[in-house]
Amino acid sequence: MVNNSIEEIINIIRAEYIASAVKKEQFPEENLLEIAFIGRSNVGKSSLINSLTRVRNLARISGNPGKTQTINFFKLRAKFYEDSSIKDFYLVDLPGYGYAKTGQANRKKWAKFIEEYFLSSKNLYCVCQLVDSRHKPMDSDIEMFKWLIKNNIPVFVIATKIDKVSKNIVSKNIAAIRKAFGITELSVLAYSSVKNEGRSYLLDFIGDALVK
Structure with a gap:
């Protein structure tokens, strides 16, 4: 388990929604580093994004798993404490x-444009894969992780909802x-x-990525 007791090196001072996409032509054109977040439906991804940015409802939280149906880009501004x-x-x-209730056609469509994003983005620094800490990883978690590794895409694993157990x-x-x-x-x-446990470490991880 990663040690969470560290000093933050950046502060997120702005976060805004930029675009939603289902194909490469709809991706933002600005040449910025990208950090992607993915996980099983209902893993707490939206809550984590709102926690990280401290912007309420930046990523919408829904009681209906599978609500996010597009690739959503948010532009974040980080300020380094040191300088x-x-x-x-x-x-x-x-x-x-x-998500079992998502139709097979939708699952295939999502998989296709997610794969296209992973394999075509020139600015993708890493994928933060979220896994629910309340349970052992499911087959879909394992399949996603191994696919990312097979395709040489860096993965940072985050165990969510640690306050629940x-x-x-x-x-x-x-x-x-x-x-x-x-x-x-x-x-x-x-x-x-x-x-907000783990937030300082995640900010430090992002800060390191921004200076590389």
């Missing part, structure tokens, strides 16, 4: 996978994630959108 420099980047919100269960299921993903030393960030 007050400013850098912009895109946070990319991707549709959830593995005991620390022992979180630790047990993070160990299960490492085993299922086949990497015993895999770094997994434990995150609570309710308590």
Whole structure:
């Protein structure tokens, strides 16, 4: 499990919705670093994005899993504490996978344009894959992780909803994630959108990405 006790090196000072896309021609043209977020439907992706940016309802939270049906681009502005420099980047919100009530035709359509984005984006720095810490990873989680690794796309795994269960269960299921993903030393960030636990580390991770 990643250590959350670190000092933030950036502050998110602006976050705004830019565009929704289902094909490459609709992606924003501005040449900015992209950090994408993906996970099973109802994994808490929208809540995490709102927690990270501290903008209420930037990513809409719905009681109906599978609501995100497009690739949504948000432009975030980061200010570095050390020298007050400013850098912009895109946070990319991707549709959830593995939702049983989503029709097969829709699942295939989403998979096609998500794959196109992953393989065509020249600015994609990494994919933050969210996995529900309350459960062992599901087959769709494992398939997504292995597909990303197979295609040489960097992955940062985040275990969500850690405030919903005991620390022992979180630790047990993070160990299960490492085993299922086949990497015993895999770094997994434990995150609570309710308590903002893990937010400082995620900001530090993004800050490091912006200066590379």
